Amino acid sequence: MSADILEEHIGSEYKYGFVSNIESDNAPPGLSEEIVRFISKKKNEPEWMLEFRLKAYRHWLTLTEPKWAHVKYEKPKFNEIIYYSAPKQQKKLNSLDEVDPELLKTFEKLGISLEEQKRLSGVQSNVAVDAVIDSVSVKTTFKETLAEKGIIFCSFSEAVHEHPELIKKYMGMVVPYTDNFYAALNSAVFSDGSFCYIPKGVRCPMELSTYFRINSAGTGQFERTLIVAEDDSYVSYLEGCTAPQRDENQLHAAIVEIIAHKNAEVKYSTVQNWYPGDKEGKGGIFNFVTKRGICLEPNSKISWTQVETGSAVTWKYPSVILKGDNSVGEFYSVAVTNNYQQADTGTKMIHIGKNTRSTIISKGISAGFSNNSYRGLVRIQKGATGSRNFSQCDSLLMGDKCGAHTFPYIEIKDKTGMVEHEATTSKIGEDQIFYCKQRGLDTEKAVSLIVNGYCKEVLKQLPMEFAVEAQKLLAVSLEGSVG
């Protein structure tokens, strides 16, 4: 089946590149304390939140952009970006009927029908969606059903008002605003995002999902996601994203923080499909994201799965700090780059607790003129006895104009630690293609088949509900890169 889906997308254009005609409310372009105050005021935030933003902003002013990644791009002009843009909304919405029909259409086009979801409630495989357009969360479905179990799933700004104690406690715990250039920027100007809290002993009955979309021109998107899983809880979370086709580069700088308490498990899956720019490498999203989770207490588990197909430039390292004893961190990634895309992505696994384990499976595919890098860190701290890591990062090259790179860092300070790392780089074997062709598949189909098999280890980690969508989104424009 996967081969069909891939094939369907061979040579396909970016199909989410439309612009929705939704009136939006923008801040003037540029960044200053005024803008930070403007955003905070717009969102009706309490004083402590504004303080946090201002502290972050002042810290950001002292930082310079990181240059170590293996990517080349024209530096975003931070004073020309619109830091706040929201669909115009007069009053609070109570039902879907009141939602701007243009907006609903947008999500239907994206394949996420909010209405459909509502009607199908009660069906086993259902999903709660928080839809974020430009900078603001427009609608969260299934809120009531989740509330019955004590699960909080709402937009970040709502959480600031309704659960300030939780936000105060956890925000910045894993990614402080001093972490890096883009984390500081995000902390200063973040507009919205999702907040998810799973209380003690609760197994979240459905997948939670956030859908991000950049719509307005000239805007940047800065959202923040915070997931807290209390003792013995479980949640699976999916994030998807798209953007319209534009000639300019738009900036997306998000923060995701995950906190897992004792015995808790969080599974975070991303299907990243921001607009990658056109065939000449014009336009596209700059995706500079800080994602990190902490296994705070014993026996907790955090798992990242990502399918990266979009963005002109990606700079993203979902990481896990394994602090609790016996905690587990996982990272599964497929990164596809084509045309002039550049991706520098990977993970960090920091082993602090005893008997902590981590697995890294990274599959990179480069085609066209693209460059795809894996950059990762595995660190076993002193005292992390009996820790174990296995990493595998493979690269597949399609075409002789692209590049595939690996930059793994391995630091071991404990003699009982076991770390293995392997990486291979190769092209699709001609014998493999020959085998398929001999059995009646044409070259393109054979390539799709092989690529799908190559990625299977990662794709199978995605939640069932999204497997199909994810495979659809893994739209490899392989046209012309065969042979």
Added chain:
Amino acid sequence: MLAEKLSVTHQLSEELSKISGKASFMPSSEIGKALQYLEEHGIPNNKQEEYKYCNTEAIIRKEFKSLNGKEIPASKDLKNRYYVGGAYNLYLVNGRFLEQQSEIPAKTMITSIEEVPGAELQKHLSAYAKSDGDAFAALNTAYADRGLFIKIEAGALIEKAIIVHHVYTTKDSFFFNARNLFVIEKNAQVRITEAFYPATGKNFLNNLTEVFTGEHAQVNHCQVQNAGNSFYGVDTLAVSQNRCSNYSHSVFTFSGALVRNNVAVALNEEFSECHLNGLTLSKNQQVVDHHTLVDHQKPNCQSNELYKGVADGRSMLTFNGQIFVEKDAQKTNAYQSSKNILLSDDATVNAKPELEIYANDVKCSHGTSTGKVDENALFYLKARGIGEESARKLLLHAFAHEVIGKVADHDTAAFVEILFENSLN
């Protein structure tokens, strides 16, 4: 930050110009480039990606603030102390070649680098190690005042190994910049082993060797680094390979407070092949940092790397291997493997195997693993009546043998074997 670094650099430069002046054999344009590089970048510290695990600036600031050392003339009986039968023995004291005591084979030209005719040098000197790419290469270019020149003439087959004995005898702290050039001409074959013996004073050796291998040349190059624990060294090796040549390099590191090895091999023409091996046993507070770069510039070349390390005490052992495959280098085969054993809880192993690939029809892989001595194997031996300590040593020996076994010269292999054994005790 840079200002601080530059002050260390300036101070060092000042001290160096006092003791060595400018290199007489180096073209002034190269010296200019090198000085400019130093002025712009300074001595690297751990903020530079390339020196992340090896803070040379801090070491120089702390240990080599003033170079008040003196060279002590070596005793005349070098031959009695360091000699390998069935080989050509060459002696270098404090990086200066002792022609009288050395045995020079036919069809070669072996001399001190200052005495090489200009035309001979011109073609190769500074052609492979860029004067403005790394601070230590730059320092070397600017201040080197000694070194060894070896030329193996076209078609010469040197049957016995050439053993270079490096002896360091100084008092107090000294900073050497030694520049060596090995030219192995077309169709020549040679085995060169360089042995560094424990030094007397506190030395910093900034050693730079450029190697050129002509068409179809075959070179086995070994370095045995055992210069003692008051020895600090940055060893840069820049190799340029011509068509169908074969270059093997093995480096064995047993002592040295700081050992930083920069090995860069450029496979400049088709069908050339290189093998890089390393074995390290680090102890105490040692910092050992191996950097390798294999640059596949042309199609149909092969490279193989195997670096193994055992880290004990509070030592820090680093391996950073880069494989670079350029756009046109199709049909490249490049393999890299790094395996490490940690013997103590205070030791650190860092590994950073990198691949940068711009051609598609290639087979490249790297693998690295770090762990402890295999408990099952240990149990197996203990069950057969071998004591824990002996069993552990046996296993470490087996671990090391994979690298030692790759040394082509038997005398060298036996020598390394003994050093490894002694270091284990």
